[in-house]
Amino acid sequence: MRTLERGLGVLWALAGLREASLTQLARAAGLSPSTASRLLETLRQQGFADWDEVSGLYRVGLRAYQVGMAFDAAQALTGAAGAEMRALVAALGESANLAVLRPHGASGLEAAYVHQVEGPQLVRMFTRVGAGAPLHASGVGKVLLAPRDPAEVRAALEAATLVAFTPHTLTTPDAVLAALDRVREQGYALDDQERELGVRCVAVPVRGADGGVAAALSVSAPTSRLTPADVPRFLAAAQGAAARIGARLGWAG
Incomplete structure (x- = not known):
């Protein structure tokens, strides 16, 4: 349950920032960069977050839009x-x-x-x-x-x-x-x-x-x-x- 709460917190922070780096997201969600990184990877695999390899920035994924x-x-x-x-x-x-x-x-x-x-x-x-x-x-x-x-x-x-x-x-x-x-x-x-x-x-x-x-x-x-x-x-x-x-x-x- 705690992991789910943190994951939703990261997604909500990402929605507010539109696009952000790992450091920015971790700070906005009140998490360590390592924890935020693990959660973001799960969100990315499930389509709720996207990561631009060139810029290193995260954005809300298509699946979140579908919800x-x-x-x-x-x-x-x-x-x-x-x-x-x-x-x-x-x-x-x-x-x-x-x-x-x-x-x-x-x-x-x-x-x-x-x-x-x-x-x-x-x-x-x-x-x-x-x-x-x-x-x-x-x-x-x-x-x-x-x-x-x-x-x-x-x-x-x-x-x-x-x-x-x-x-x-x-x-x-x-x-x-x-x-x-x-x-x-x-x-x-x-x-x-x-x-x-x-x-x-x-x-x-x-x-x-x-x-x-x-x-x-x-x-x-x-x-x-x-x-x-x-x-x-x-x-x-x-x-x-x-x-x-x-x-x-x-x-x-």
Whole structure:
């Protein structure tokens, strides 16, 4: 932990100086030159710092810029989604969530909730922002998986443990891949008590300016309030909200 703190301190010092020598960076970060040199070499190997051999100066690397761009993209996404999600919740009376893909474990992925608007009901479905959801057992997960190459998805599923959260969870690669085929055909995903008994969820893609799936928007409710007969109404409302969020992302771009 101490090494991580020092490394981030060096990176922050480098961001403030724009470009600097080892001595300048060590002084700005409050470290010895030898410690700063070791940390800078790690940052350089990982792409967070660049070193000019001719001038001997360090600069912020491309990967640090990419992290900043990812933050900007996340801010743009939640900014575009907020008003539309509030309107969606007002129309349906149920909680809405927005999720994106993020790395999980050594080589896997999961859906991560980045924004949420809770419904007004006394008994409501909600999750903590920042929490993850398994791709095979959530509506948002299936929406986010659907555009990816089926061969890559199969390989990832076969390497993973598909946990059975309920008797309805899809626990084989073939079952998940068949569900993803339906998502691509129908344009939405249904979590029918696959993560939690008594909970149903409708999820739809949010498309960015390039037409790709930037996020997944879902509405969740107890099965007593989101019956199979209610799905078309929930789906139409969610798709309308997702289209407007996508349009806002296009304007932001």
